[in-house]
Amino acid sequence: xxxxxxxxxxxxxxxxxxxxxxxxxxxxxxxxxxxxxxxxxxxxxxxxxxxxxxxxxxxxxxxxxxxxxxxxxxxxxxxxxxxxxxxxxxxxxxxxxxxxxxxxxxxxxxxxxxxxxxxxxxxx
Amino acid sequence: xxxxxxxxxxxxxxxxxxxxxxxxxxxxxxxxxxxxxxxxxxxxxxxxxxxxxxxxxxxxxxxxxxxxxxxxxxxxxxxxxxxxxxxxxxxxxxxxxxxxxxxxxxxxxxxxxxxxxxxxxxxx
DNA sequence: ATGCGTTATGTTGATTTTTTCATATCGAAT
DNA sequence: ATTCGATATGAAAAAATCAACATAACGCAT
Numbered sequence: 001x002x003x004x005x006x007x008x009x010x011x012x013x014x015x016x017x018x019x020x021x022x023x024x025x026x027x028x029x030x031x032x033x034x035x036x037x038x039x040x041x042x043x044x045x046x047x048x049x050x051x052x053x054x055x056x057x058x059x060x061x062x063x064x065x066x067x068x069x070x071x072x073x074x075x076x077x078x079x080x081x082x083x084x085x086x087x088x089x090x091x092x093x094x095x096x097x098x099x100x101x102x103x104x105x106x107x108x109x110x111x112x113x114x115x116x117x118x119x120x121x122x123x124x
Numbered sequence: 125x126x127x128x129x130x131x132x133x134x135x136x137x138x139x140x141x142x143x144x145x146x147x148x149x150x151x152x153x154x155x156x157x158x159x160x161x162x163x164x165x166x167x168x169x170x171x172x173x174x175x176x177x178x179x180x181x182x183x184x185x186x187x188x189x190x191x192x193x194x195x196x197x198x199x200x201x202x203x204x205x206x207x208x209x210x211x212x213x214x215x216x217x218x219x220x221x222x223x224x225x226x227x228x229x230x231x232x233x234x235x236x237x238x239x240x241x242x243x244x245x246x247x248x
Numbered sequence: 249a250t251g252c253g254t255t256a257t258g259t260t261g262a263t264t265t266t267t268t269c270a271t272a273t274c275g276a277a278t
Numbered sequence: 279a280t281t282c283g284a285t286a287t288g289a290a291a292a293a294a295t296c297a298a299c300a301t302a303a304c305g306c307a308t
Contacts, residue, residue, distance in 0.1 A: 008144045011139065012146070017134065017135060022136070042283095042284070055268080056265095075285065078273080078276065078284075080277060082274090083274075085285075100243070108236075166254070177297060178254095201256080202304035203306050204252090207304075254303100255302105257300100257301085259298100266291105267290100278279105278281080
């Protein structure tokens, strides 16, 4: 009964960065957007890929850059292809750092979570 | 400019457990409630201590036990002191495991976050 | 039997978040 | 100059979350 429940347990986590007033800057959600933009080259296609609304995503991006105070994106409007959005070098650097961090955390978390399950399943 | 922003960066994170359908079971919020109940011996005083509403907390607790399928709490009503809520041994075990996990993660996260900051502050 | 403090639960109203819709702007290509 | 596909932005509608209030049940003490 209870042991079965514990074995089915899954771990989830979210990380986010804030400024020194704990006001959010960048988290998992916004990171995903930036990554999708980097891969697709435009905001619109990034939104379609992720299944999220353009309107909301646009707000999110605006808030990131407002918080950080320097641009992560380079946007163009008009032209043959309608426009584009790509990451600045600083933007790429940021998502790479975030990526690396996540990779490490995934590994460490799952390892310790396995230990926790054992702790729960043991009879004391 | 940008480097200053990075130095001011703070890390936050949340962890939570779900069942195998990713339906939430226990997270930081509910963990805090359980811990406060353990320390105070009643739901009401736990809520006052945490500054959260009784009504909402009661709903949260109900959902935990519904998800887990076995009780974490032992409640009594009436009597000289009006009633009480205490953790079952299984409940105590769970919050202890969560506690241990959090402690480890806090340490590991902060360590790797420091590395990430260095990565961001370095010029490439 | 009345009072007291706590658990238990419904309901309603407020607040916040998220979606949806509508519209404007831009610039290359035709 | 018109079309096209993308960015840019406002505003309203809808949904989800949260807070507040009211009320009942319970059982020991007096």
